[in-house]
Amino acid sequence: MAALTRLEAAGKIMVALDKPDAAAALAVADQLRGSGCWMKVGMELFYATGPSIVQELKARGFRIFLDLKMHDIPNTVRGGARSITRMGVDLFNVHGAGGIAMMKAAAEGVKDAVDAGEAKQAPIVIAVTQLTSTSQTVLNEEIGIAGLVEDAVVRYAKLAREAGLQGVVASPLEVAAIKAACGTDFVTVTPGIRPRGADAGDQSRITTPHEAVMGGTDYLVIGRPITAALNPSEALDNILKEMTEQ
Ligand SMILES: O=C(O)c1cc(=O)[nH]c(=O)n1[C@@H]1O[C@H](COP(=O)(O)O)[C@@H](O)[C@H]1O
Secondary structure, three states, rough: OOOHOOOHHHEEEEOOOOOOHHHHHHHHHHHHOOOOOOOEEHHHHHHHHHHHHHHHHHOOOEEEEEEEOOOOHHHHHHHHHHHHHHOOOOOOEEEEHHHHHHHHHHHHHHHHHHHOOOOOOOOEEEEOOOOOOOOHHHHHHHHHOOOOHHHHHHHHHHHHHHOOOOEEOOOHHHHHHHHHHHHHOOEEEEEOOOOOOOOOOOOOOOOOOHHHHHHHOOEEOOOOOHOOOHHHHHHHHHHHHHHHOO
């Protein structure tokens, strides 16, 4: 594999802006402006600010992953997907555990918005497989799903593809198996990234940024290693160096 350029590496990073309000989120975003990375808006921030944060970040030139992990009956998800599409985000997720009908409904909601002229672009829709905080033991003994985490992840990936979604969220550890089952174009968005020596915290299935790139992932979701750093811009720089090493 050819080494990534710095700009290519930055375009693969989605910074998880898990912050309590717009001021805290924008303070980090402003330090990363112009870097080429994406911003991920999740529940903590979105529930506090509503859609205005998406507009604020778009105005600063960032591409946006809206991470609300919809999981509901198909009709509700279809309407939710239509509303999300109207906001002009670039990518959003639903839960694979909702099944094929629910995931199809998400894709239909996107189409509803685009066909009605409510949105200029159709966002990429992906499905969460097994959360990267879920360990093999928790999956088997607590959640009660037998077998390997990787098999459970690939099962959801195949359902997502069958429903017409473009990709999944999973750990970088499962990228090769997902691509083998669903094709190389099937998008993998991978949290559970920890630079060398960083604290794993609540994450369970983790790799370093370098390992994630070597494993062939499309996007690396990285939160606290950047957003909780004293200098987020320097933290991003160090990660980019790690990603561009051969
Ligand atoms: O959908 C997600 O983005 C997601 C799925 C998953 O399985 N694991 C996971 O950590 N995430 C998100 O990715 C981010 C990871 O943040 P850090 O652990 O701080 O790097 C958080 O915003 C999580 O909500």
